[in-house]
Amino acid sequence: MVTPEQGNQTSITELILLGFGTLLELQILLFLLFLVIYIATMAGNILIMVLVVPDQHLHTPMYFFLGNLSFLETCYTSTILPRLLASLLTGDRTISVSGCITQYYFFSSLAATECLLLSVMSYDRYLAIVKPLHYAAHTSGRACLQLAAGSWVSGFLVSSITAVLTSQLNFCGPNSIDHFFCDFIPLIKLSCNDPKLMQMLSLTLSFPFLLVPFLQTVMSYISIIATILRIPSTTGRQKAFSICSSHLIVVSIYYDTLLIAYMFPTAHTLRDSKKVLSVVYTVLTPLVNPLIYTLRNKEVKEALRKACRKFMLGQWKPTRCFKLK
Secondary structure, three states, X not given: OOOHHHHOOOOOOEEEEOOOOOOHHHHHHHHHHHHHHHHHHHHXXXXXXXXXXXOHHHOOHHHHHHHHHHHHHHHHHHHHHHHHHHHHHHOOOEEEHHHHHHHHHHHHHHHHXXXXXXXXXXXXXXXXXXXXXXXXXXXXXXXXXXXXXXXXXXXXXXXXXXXXXXXXXXXXXXXXXXXXXXXXXXXXXXXXOOHHHHHHHHHHHHHHHXXXXXXXXXXXXXXXXXXXXXXXOHHHHXXXXXXXXXXXXXXXXXXXXXXXHHHOOOOHHHHHHHHHHHHHHHHHHHHHHHHXXXXXXXXXXXXXXXXXXXXXXXXXXXXXXXXXO
């Protein structure tokens, strides 16, 4: 609730994202670095989608979810990096309150969706390795569509609750956010309202969308590793590890930095460290995803070679839609 004294205060309409303001002499260097990362991230993830759609050999549940993840990463990085690049280039760090809440909404929605998609992908690998006889029955085209759609809808729905409630808060100063994007905790700290209720609500809503998918992913890989260790042949173990290692690397990078960054949301001593961690899960993870899947996956590399060969010969014609086998 807003007190009468708070109600008499003038509401602010613009916020200042301090970003990496303490590194003024490195602004141009940071701009070039993030620009290269953004271009590489967009190109890599779009390349995966372009390869997966036309190649019939990649029309499997694993690559269906990979295509969803790549599309999500293009949206995820575009939510943060263009605004950061503009700020580094022009020096203009202001953003409207409504624009800040909008950025937070899309960032949190896509982050929640990514947690769910990574969990779904770990379940797909669990079925493929631990219960291969049940794999086809549990990964039909309809089931995959439901899992993917459920991840997207759930992620955006839960974030809309906190975004709507945040938009009802009264912001009356100060107006500086010591971050390079509009995150939830720094944003509500600028409100004249008591932030404890919002923090509790956010923690409650994040439990099923962060901790539960994380635990489910961990349990899936524990079962996968246990199954792999029981394979008698060395060749069989190596093949099984190669199938799930890419996903495990992506999951480890994303969850480790995300959990550490939000484990101490109000600790001022970790402020600069949390900025670095935020760069990892908002900027580097979307870049690492296509690199890992293309460099470590023989099927994707073979699809890339075929696409390049057909493109050079003028025979490359993408199919109209993705159809699961």
